[in-house]
Structures are given as structure tokens and as C-alpha cells.
Amino acid sequence: MGVLDxxxxxxxxxxxxxxxxxxxxxxxxxxxxxNCTSTSTVxxxxxxxxDIKSPIIxxxxxxxxxxxxxxxxxxxxxxxxxxxAISAAHHTRLMAKAYGVPVVMHSDHCAEKLLxxxxxxxxxxxxxxxxxxxPLFSSHMLDLSEDxxxxxxxxxxxxxxxxxxxxxxxxMEIGITGGEEDGVDNTGADNxxxxxxxxxxxxxxxxxSAIGPNFSxxxxxxxxxxxxKPGNVKLLPDLLGKHQKFxxxxxxxxxxxxxxxxxxxxxxxxxxxxxxxxGVVKMNVDTDTQFAYLIGIRDFVxxxxxxxxxxxxxxxxADKPNKKYYDPRVWVRExxxxxxxxxxxxxxxxxxxDRL
Numbered sequence: 001m002g003v004l005d006x007x008x009x010x011x012x013x014x015x016x017x018x019x020x021x022x023x024x025x026x027x028x029x030x031x032x033x034x035n036c037t038s039t040s041t042v043x044x045x046x047x048x049x050x051d052i053k054s055p056i057i058x059x060x061x062x063x064x065x066x067x068x069x070x071x072x073x074x075x076x077x078x079x080x081x082x083x084x085a086i087s088a089a090h091h092t093r094l095m096a097k098a099y100g101v102p103v104v105m106h107s108d109h110c111a112e113k114l115l116x117x118x119x120x121x122x123x124x125x126x127x128x129x130x131x132x133x134x135p136l137f138s139s140h141m142l143d144l145s146e147d148x149x150x151x152x153x154x155x156x157x158x159x160x161x162x163x164x165x166x167x168x169x170x171x172m173e174i175g176i177t178g179g180e181e182d183g184v185d186n187t188g189a190d191n192x193x194x195x196x197x198x199x200x201x202x203x204x205x206x207x208x209s210a211i212g213p214n215f216s217x218x219x220x221x222x223x224x225x226x227x228x229k230p231g232n233v234k235l236l237p238d239l240l241g242k243h244q245k246f247x248x249x250x251x252x253x254x255x256x257x258x259x260x261x262x263x264x265x266x267x268x269x270x271x272x273x274x275x276x277x278x279g280v281v282k283m284n285v286d287t288d289t290q291f292a293y294l295i296g297i298r299d300f301v302x303x304x305x306x307x308x309x310x311x312x313x314x315x316x317x318a319d320k321p322n323k324k325y326y327d328p329r330v331w332v333r334e335x336x337x338x339x340x341x342x343x344x345x346x347x348x349x350x351x352x353x354d355r356l
Contacts, residue, residue, distance in 0.1 A: 004356045010097040011105045013134040014167030021281040029351030030276045033057035035286040037064040044336035046099040048343035053356040059106040060088045082120030109143040129166040139169030164212035175220025196220045198246035216258035240278035255279040292342030296334035
């Protein structure tokens with residue numbers, strides 16, 4: 001039995017998201033969440049998932065959403081980020097079924113200062129629900145990890161009470177992911193805050209499980225955004241097993257938590273395997289796939305440099321046209337190919353191959 005025997009192809013919502021994550025936990029694999037900033041990157045991710053027969057998570061950040069809408073739009077009230085995220089969700093909905101893969105359409109880190117962006121997406125979900133009986137997105141993330149624990153949980157619970165009735169999954173963060181990404185800078189974070197304690201995870205679980213079952217927790221275990229030299233970051237994925245054990249002892253049952261691995265770029269295969277064995281069902285991948293997209297374009301430009309200086313005239317002759325080299329469909333496609341290949345590697349690392 002594969003994923004498509006449990007959930008349909010296309011963007012998943014409501015209990016279908018939980019069914020997918022349950023299947024991943026039971027079969028000991030996780031699903032990479034790839035940050036996308038354009039229809040080109042979305043399509044490349046979907047292509048990879050189709051080729052290796054895997055479910056996939058497509059996510060947009062606040063800055064990536066603004067880029068999706070176009071950098072020419074003002075974003076002083078998060079209006080570009082709201083429109084871009086909505087555009088990404090509609091595009092992904094349209095294409096996911098065509099590629100034949102189950103997709104979780106997710107919005108990434110939303111700090112307290114970015115809540116107007118979250119509010120705009122949620123309003124779009126509610127409007128879509130009225131017409132289609134499901135939300136536009138699959139899930140959203142609230143990252144209030146810089147706030148005191150009590151405030152973090154309180155705001156998450158307030159939003160989850162609004163999200164749960166329309167079938168939206170909530171991802172929340174307790175403990176800080178270090179480093180810097182998309183304008184959120186935690187490079188100076190206290191080292192202790194990079195490691196969440198089991199009691200804190202249980203406090204989150206108590207508050208949110210009273211509202212509904214469809215939520216996940218990004219518990220920090222030394223995670224850092226970006227890439228880093230080996231030894232510079234001390235990941236302790238075994239901590240996730242302690243969280244599962246502690247919460248399981250309080251509520252009964254093994255591995256009751258749906259856990260998320262942030263800052264996955266640059267992690268070793270051993271660290272990833274340990275995290276998955278401890279109930280991680282989603283791992284964020286952004287930095288590595290950004291670079292992968294560049295590789296194809298960079299290599300093409302370097303290889304075809306003599307054909308990209310003028311519209312007419314190249315090493316083959318002064319009157320030879322160069323349109324077939326500078327056409328964006330040619331060089332952008334090269335980036336899509338290398339991005340797609342890197343997404344496949346992320347899936348392989350997480351055991352997410354031939355799962356449909």
C-alpha cells in the first residue's frame with residue numbers, strides 16, 4: 001500500500017494531511033519542505049516528486065511570497081507577501097494534480113511582526129473554504145519562538161481555534177532555530193535556547209491537542225539556518241526521542257508528536273536518519289536548493305559565454321544568431337534541472353522515494 005491508496009494527488013487539506021504524516025511516521029520516512037519563490041521553482045519541485053514517486057511539501061516564506069508577487073509591488077503592509085503566497089497556492093493547486101503527486105502547500109516562518117501576512121493568508125483560506133469546503137493552503141507556520149513560552153502558546157492556540165474548523169494544519173516552533181534566513185536573524189541567540197526541553201514540548205501539546213489533532217512542533221535541537229562547517233553546529237537529534245518519550249508517558253502511546261526539522265541544509269545523513277527515527281515527518285530545505293538552482297544557470301552561462309554577449313555573432317560566425325541561447329526558457333530550464341536533482345537527493349536522504 002502506498003500514499004495514493006490513502007490520500008489523493010493534489011494539494012491535501014484537513015485529515016488528509018494527518019493521514020500522510022501518519023503514514024510517514026509508520027513507515028519511517030519524512031518529507032522535505034522546499035522553499036519556492038516562483039512558478040519555475042514550484043514546477044521543478046513537482047517534477048522531482050513525480051519522477052521519484054514521492055509526496056512533497058512546497059512552502060513559501062514571507063520574503064519568498066513577496067518575490068512571487070513581484071518585487072515591483074509595495075509590501076509595507078504585507079500586501080505583496082499576501083498576494084504572492086495566494087498566487088503560489090493557486091498555482092500549486094493547479095499543477096499538483098497534473099504532476100500526479102500529493103502536495104502539502106505550506107507557509108513558512110511567521111514571526112509576531114509578520115502576523116498581518118498570516119492574517120491575509122488565513123482570510124484567503126476562509127474565503128476559499130466557503131466556496132470549496134476546504135482551505136486554500138494545507139498548513140501554516142507560526143514562529144513565535146522569540147516570545148516567552150506562555151505568549152507563544154497563547155497566540156498559537158488562538159489561531160489554531162480559527163484554523164482547525166476549516167481543516168488547516170498548524171506548525172509551531174518552540175525553541176529557536178539559529179542563524180539567519182529571510183530577514184529573521186538569530187545569529188546571536190543564546191546557545192541554551194537552541195535546545196528545547198521536553199516539558200516545554202508537553203506544554204505545547206497540552207494546549208493544542210485540546211483544540212484538535214492537526215498540528216506539528218518544530219522543537220529546537222541545535223538547528224541553524226544556512227550551511228556551516230562541520231563541527232560548528234552541534235545537532236542533538238536524540239533529544240527528539242526524549243520529547244516523544246516524555247509526552248508519550250503523560251498521554252499514553254508511542255511517538256504522539258509530529259515533529260519538524262528546521263535548518264536541514266548541511267545536515268549529515270546520520271543526523272537526518274536519527275531525527276526521522278524519532279518522529280520527524282517534515283524537514284525544511286532551502287539553502288541547498290537555492291544553490292542548486294544557481295548551479296544549472298551558472299554552468300550554462302559559463303559554458304555558453306561566447307553565445308551570450310550579443311544577439312547576433314558568436315564563435316561560429318559574426319552573423320550567427322544567439323536567440324536559442326539567451327531565451328530565458330533555455331537557461332532558466334537549466335536551473336530547474338539542477339534544483340530538481342537536489343530535491344531528489346533530499347527525498348532520498350529522508351527515505352521518501354517510491355512512496356506513491
